[in-house]
Amino acid sequence: MFPVTPFDRLRIKWPEVRILVLIASPLLAETAAAEEPPTFLLKFGTYGSGDGQFRYPMGMAVDSAGNVYVADAYNHRIQKFGGSGNFLTKWGTYGSGDGQFNSPFGVAVDSAGNVYVADDDNDRIQKFGGSENFLTKWGTYGSGDGQFIYPPGVAVDSTGNVYVADAYNHRIQKFGGSGNFLTKWGTYGTGDGQFRYPIGVAVDSAGNVYVADESNHRIQKFGGSGNFLTKWGPKGSGDGQFCYAAGVGVDSAGDV
Secondary structure, three states, rough: OOOOOOOHHHOOOOOOOOOEEEOOOOOOOHHHOOOOOOEEEEEEEEEEOOOOEOEEEEEEEOOOOEEEEEEHHHHOOOEOOOOOOEEEEEEEEEEEOOOEOOOOEEEEEEOOOOEEOOOOOOOHHEEEEEEOOEEEEEOOOOOOOOEEEOEEEEEEEEOOEEEEEEHHHOEEEEOOOOOOOEEEEEOOOOOOOOOOOOOEEEOOOOOOOEEHHHHEEEEEEEOOOOOEEEEEEEEEOOOOOOOOOOOOOOOOOOOO
C-alpha cells in the first residue's frame, strides 16, 4: 500500500469545474512587487458530461494557434476549445483501449500539434495527431524504465522530447517523441534532485525542466538531461512559499 498523500486527495477530488483564463499585464518587472496583477478575461465550463462541461478537470495545455486542451479527468476524455472558450471537439471514453482513458491528468502539445496525455490510472502516455487521431502509447504499471505508477504530468520540449512526472516512483522520465526511453532522474527524498510525489512538469524554450515537487513544497529546475540547477519554495503561505505545489508552467520570457 502507498501512503496517503495530498496527491491521493488530488486524484480523488478537485473542487473546480471550470477553466479561468487570465492575462498578465505587459507592464512586467523583475520583482513581484512591481508587477501588475493578472486581468480576468473569461471563464467557461460547468459541472457535467456535456460538451464544454467538466468533471474535475486536472490538466490544460495551449497549442501554437491558441487552442486549449483540457484533461477532463472524471469524464475520461480530452476536450478542445478555441481561445475564447468555444467548444471544438472531444475524444476519449472510459477504458484501457487505444484512445480510451482512465482519469487523464496531464496534457501537452508539441510544435507539430501532436497531443500527449498522461493517462494516470492506466499508467501510460498516449499520443494523438492533432485531435482524436491515435498515434501511439507507451508505459505499463511498474518501476522499470518506461514504466509508471500514476503519472500525472507530461511536458514536451521544442525538439519533441517528452518528460513525464512519474509520481509514485518519485522521478522524471524522458522519452523521444515515439516513446523510446532516453533517461530518468530522481529518487525519494528531500535532497537536490530528489522528489516526494512530483506532479507537474514544464519545459522552457532553452530546454530546462521545471518540476512541481508536491510534498516537498517546492519547484526544482534541471537541465534537459536531469542535471540539478536550482530550487525554491519551502512550505508556507508567504511570497515564494508553497503548500503542496501541484502544477508548474513557463512562459516565453522564462517566467515560472
